[in-house]
Amino acid sequence: MTTETEEPTLTVDELAARAGVTVRTVRFYSAKGLLPPPVIGPRRVGRYGQAHLARLALIEELQHQGMTLAAIERHLRQLPADVSARDLAIHRAVVASWAPDTVETMTREELQRRAGRPLGEQDLERLAAMNVAVPDEGGDGGDDAYRVDPGLLRLGVELLDVPLGLDTVLAARGVLIEHSRAAARELSRLLREAVAERDSTEVKSLSAHMQPLVVQALLTSFQRSLREELREWLTDGEQPTRES
Incomplete structure (x- = not known):
């Protein structure tokens, strides 16, 4: 890498x-x-x-x-x-962010091809726990089928190599979901108030135009906030040197 x-x-x-x-x-x-x-x-x-x-x-x-x-x-x-x-x-x-939520059903062979690597049993368990690729039990795809979220697959595969326990990864996922939903609710409220008097067709057009812009703004602001937090964390761990 x-x-x-x-x-x-x-x-x-x-x-x-x-x-x-x-x-x-x-x-x-x-x-x-x-x-x-x-x-x-x-x-x-x-x-x-x-x-x-x-x-x-x-x-x-x-x-x-x-x-x-x-x-x-x-x-x-x-x-x-x-x-x-x-x-x-x-x-x-x-x-x-432009695409609607989708779930694809694929075989383990296809899942590994899309992941770009072999996936062992532990890898599959971690992907299932993260709700990235879940066994399609009782589905039409048979015992070897998985229900896969294509939007999360690449991220989930990259997380397989992160040296953190699954509990930590799932806890981090929970934090992100909780706070992203809170931000979405507040942004939705602001937008509803701003366009309350407009025609519904115009509102839908504005919403479709705003969605990728809002996502980009959230990603950028989060990236900068995380960089600042990490910088403070690493700086706090450094002890000032004394002059002799």
């Missing part, structure tokens, strides 16, 4: 596996200009990083929204050339 400050380390095979696509798809997107070229390392081997992975996730999300390849190409062309993996992830979250 790479970070924003590390050199890209993923081969094309590793990138494809992490993104849950084929190598052929990666090369096709690269040829179309949807992915920036890799960093060429020793032995002329291309290396990819987190920005490539985040861009693949964004392309997948745009496809789920029903955008054609040409429309996706135009959409990506509007992004800054040096856009970071973090900003791409935020952009993808905003795009995902």
Whole structure:
């Protein structure tokens, strides 16, 4: 795994596996200009990083929204050339907010392909506990079927590698849900009061226009607040040095 400050380390095979696509798809997107070229390392081997992975996730999300390849190409062309993996992830979250809540039924094989990695029994238990991929007991898909939330799948898979206990992850999820719902209620109240006298058709149009903007504002403000909290936490742990 790479970070924003590390050199890209993923081969094309590793990138494809992490993104849950084929190598052929990666090369096709690269040829179309949807992915920036890799960093060429020793032995002329291309290396990819987190920005490539985040861009693949964004392309997948745009496809789920029903955008054609040409429309996706135009959409990506509007992004800054040096856009970071973090900003791409935020952009993808905003795009995902446009879509209605959906649940897909898929086999374990398909789930692993979409996850971009093998999933052991413990992994599946954690995904089920997070309500990301739940066994479809009694459904039409058979014993090997799972009900999957596509919007949460990539996040859930990334959380499998976070060195935190499941109880902590679920507690954090509860905190986020509780406070996001509280923020949604307050924002909804403010918007209702602001458009109380308007026509219902106009209200629906305004709501559809505002939703991605509100989500982007929430993501940005939360990101900055979390950065400040972490900075204070780390600073408090540092002891001032005494001059001798």
